[in-house]
Amino acid sequence: xxxxxxxxxxxxxxxxxxxxxxxxxxxxxxxxxxxxxxxxxxxxxxxxxxxxxxxxxxxxxxxxxxxxxxxxxxxxxxxxxxxxxxxxxxxxxxxxxxxxxxxxxxxxxxxxxxxxxxxxxxxxxxxxxxxxxxxxxxxxxxxxxxxxxxxxxxxxxxxxxxxxxxxxxxxxxxxxxxxxxxxxxxxxxxxxxxxxxxxxxxxxxxxxxxxxxxxxxxxxxxxxxxxxxxxxxxxxxxxxxxxxxxxxxxxxxxxxxxxxxxxxxxxxxxxxxxxxxxxxxxxxxxxxxxxxxxxxxxxxxxxxxxxxxxxxxxxxxxxxxxxxxxxxxxxxxxx
Numbered sequence: 001x002x003x004x005x006x007x008x009x010x011x012x013x014x015x016x017x018x019x020x021x022x023x024x025x026x027x028x029x030x031x032x033x034x035x036x037x038x039x040x041x042x043x044x045x046x047x048x049x050x051x052x053x054x055x056x057x058x059x060x061x062x063x064x065x066x067x068x069x070x071x072x073x074x075x076x077x078x079x080x081x082x083x084x085x086x087x088x089x090x091x092x093x094x095x096x097x098x099x100x101x102x103x104x105x106x107x108x109x110x111x112x113x114x115x116x117x118x119x120x121x122x123x124x125x126x127x128x129x130x131x132x133x134x135x136x137x138x139x140x141x142x143x144x145x146x147x148x149x150x151x152x153x154x155x156x157x158x159x160x161x162x163x164x165x166x167x168x169x170x171x172x173x174x175x176x177x178x179x180x181x182x183x184x185x186x187x188x189x190x191x192x193x194x195x196x197x198x199x200x201x202x203x204x205x206x207x208x209x210x211x212x213x214x215x216x217x218x219x220x221x222x223x224x225x226x227x228x229x230x231x232x233x234x235x236x237x238x239x240x241x242x243x244x245x246x247x248x249x250x251x252x253x254x255x256x257x258x259x260x261x262x263x264x265x266x267x268x269x270x271x272x273x274x275x276x277x278x279x280x281x282x283x284x285x286x287x288x289x290x291x292x293x294x295x296x297x298x299x300x301x302x303x304x305x306x307x308x309x310x311x312x313x314x315x316x317x318x319x320x321x322x323x324x325x326x327x328x329x330x331x332x333x334x335x
Contacts (some may be wrong), residue, residue, distance in 0.1 A: 011049075011052040011053060011054040012054075013027045013028065013054070013056075015052055015054065016045060016048045016049050016052060016054050017045075019048040019051070019052060020041075020044040020045050020047070020048035021044065022041055022044060022045060026041050026045060027045050027049075030042050030045040030046065030049075031045075031056045068122065068123045068124065068125055069098060069099050069100055069125065070099075070100050070101075070102045070122055070123070070124040070125060071094055071099050071100070071101055071102065071124060071125060071126050071127070071128060071308070072101075072102050072104055072119040072124040072126070072127040072128065072142075072147075073087070073090055073091070073094075073101045073102065073103050073104070073128050073130060074103075074104045074106060074115055074119075074127060074128070074129045074130065074131070074134070074138075075087075075103075075104075075105070075106065075129070075130040075131045076105065076106035076107060076110075076131050076133065076134070077130070077131050077224065078105055079225065080224050080225070080250075080252060081252060081280055081282060082250070082251060082252065082278045082280040083130070085280065085281070085297060086130055086152075086297060086301065087103075087130075089297065089298060089301040089302075090128065090130065090301055090305070093301060093302060093305050094305060097305065097309060099125075099309075102118075102119070102122055102124055104118055104119060106131065106134060106135060106138070110135060111135045111138075112134065112135035112137075112138035112141070115138075116138065116141055116142060116145065119142070119145075119147070120145055124147065125147075125148075125312055126147060126148040126149070126150075126308045126311065126312050127142045127147050127148070127149045127150075128149075128150055128152060128304055128305075128308060129142075129149065129150070129151045129152065129154065129162075130152045130153060131153060132153045132154065132155070132166075132197050132198045132199035132200075133193075133194060133196065133197040133198060133199075134151070134154075139151055139154070139160075139161050139162045140161035140162070142162070143161055143162055148308055148311040148312055148315070149162040149163075150162060150163050150164075150165060150304050150307055150308050150311075150319065151163070151164045151165070151166075152164075152165050152166065152300060152301070152304045153166055153167075153199065153300075154166050154198065155198035155199075155201075155202065156321045156322075156323050160321065163307065163318065163319045163320060163321045164321040164322075165300050165303050165304045165307070165321070165322050165324070166300070166321075166322075166323060166324065167295035167296070167300070167323070167324045167325075167326050168323050168324065168325055168326055169198075169199050169202035169203045169206065169326075170202045170203070170205055170206035170209075171206060171325070171326060172203055172206060172277060172293040172295070172326040173202065173203040173204060173205060173206025173207035173208075173209075173210075173247070174206040174207065174209060174210045175206075175293060175326070175327075175328045176206075176207055176247045176275050176277075176293060176328070177206070177207045177208075177209075177210035177211040177214075177215075177247070178210050179275070179291075179328055179330070179334065180211070180214075180245040180247070180273065180275070180334075181210070181211070181214065183245075183273065183334060183335050184335075185214075185244045185245035185273055185335065186214055186244065186245075187214070187216055187240070187242055187243050187244045187245065188211050188214045188215050188216060188243070188244075188245045188246070188247070189215070189216060189217040189218065189219070189236050189240075189243050189245070189246045189247070190204050190207055190208070190215065190217070190218045190219070190246075190247050190249070191219055191221060191229065191232050191233065191236065191246055191247065191248045191249065191253055191254075191257060192204055192218070192219070192220045192221065192248075192249040192253075193220065193221055193222065193223060193224045193228075193249055193250060193253065194220060194222055194223065195220040199249065200220065200249045203247075203249045203277060204218065204249065207247050216240060216243070217236055217239060217240060217243070219232050219235060219236055220232075221253055224250045224252055224253060225252060225253075225256070226252050226253075226255055226256040226259070227256060228253065228256065229248060229250075229252060229253030229254065229255065229256025229257050229260075230256035230257065230259050230260045230263075231256075231260075232253070232256075232257070233246070233256065233257035233260035233261065234260045234263075234264070237260070237261075237264060237266065241266075243272055244271070244272055244273065244335075245272065245273045245274075245275075246272060246273070246274050246275075247275050247277075248274060248275065248276050248277070249277055250276060250277055250278060251276035251277060251278045251279070251280045251282065251283045251290060251292055252280075253276070254274050254275065254276030254277075254283075254288075254290055254292070254333075255276070255282065255283075255288055255290065257274050258274055258288055258290070258333065261274070268333055269332065269333055269334055269335040270335070273291070273333060273334045273335045274290070274291075274333045274334075275290075275291045275292060275293070275328075275333065275334060276290050276291070276292040276293070277292060277293045277295075278292060278293070278294070278295060278297075279292045279293065279294035279295070279329050283329075283331070284331070288333065289331040289332035289333060290331055290333045291328070291329065291330050291331045291332075291333045291334035292328075292329055292331075293326050293327070293328055293329070294326060294327050294328075294329045295324065295326050296324050296325075296326070299324060300324055303322060303324075307319035
């Protein structure tokens with residue numbers, strides 16, 4: 001069976017129907033999941049479509065189904081290398097399910113209105129928020145717009161307006177303080193990102209609860225970047241050059257802190273031990289060999305996608321929040 005492509009550069013469903021000798025509705029049913037169509041008709045349609053290079057028009061289909069298959073993926077951590085892994089996982093897993101991610105950058109210091117307007121303009125079917133510090137009220141605004149919303153890396157609790165999938169940051173901070181105490185470190189400091197960031201707040205709390213009187217200093221770098229971590233570490237050492245243990249609330253901050261120590265001739269870990277959080281791939285590089293807290297990013301992303309897809313299919317089945325465990329990964333930056 002052979003087909004001759006029509007003159008038009010973009011074949012239509014009508015072209016496929018004529019080539020296969022079937023109705024346009026048969027073509028539509030062939031490309032609609034769950035629709036009824038005989039095996040013989042499906043075979044003819046798919047063969048004709050392949051010969052013509054036809055692909056269903058998703059925009060036209062969305063007008064009929066009321067679904068765009070677009071999922072808003074929202075964050076403000078696009079400069080953080082850890083989140084490159086997160087975005088890679090999200091986009092690959094969404095596409096594997098026939099869904100298409102629509103990235104929205106919240107930016108720094110913005111209220112999120114522009115991002116929400118874009119999500120609504122493109123009629124996304126759901127929203128995945130992938131940041132620990134979205135603008136205040138952003139998640140609630142997405143829900144008020146009638147969208148299924150799940151917050152990854154958010155803060156679980158009764159005050160959350162949407163379901164959350166996140167790591168146990170408080171427990172992670174406690175793991176770090178416990179490890180430092182066990183190694184005999186007694187002059188400790190905490191180096192976090194923004195003072196308003198939920199993950200920084202909870203990691204600091206867990207660390208302080210276990211470190212107690214051993215915690216001598218706390219500093220907030222303001223952002224999760226290498227340069228912010230480097231400058232904050234210099235500030236810590238300017239205040240107290242006798243520190244022997246620093247917990248950084250993010251691996252990128254920790255790497256900046258290690259480089260600050262190198263600039264000052266402070267040895268890691270002989271003079272000061274440094275521990276991060278996330279276990280990003282760079283943490284294992286020999287130049288840093290960073291002891292860190294590993295959060296199960298892969299499991300969290302898969303859980304978030306599975307729950308948001310189920311919510312889209314069953315609007316009344318709102319998922320529950322889930323808290324994931326973390327573990328300490330010991331490398332050479334801890335004495």
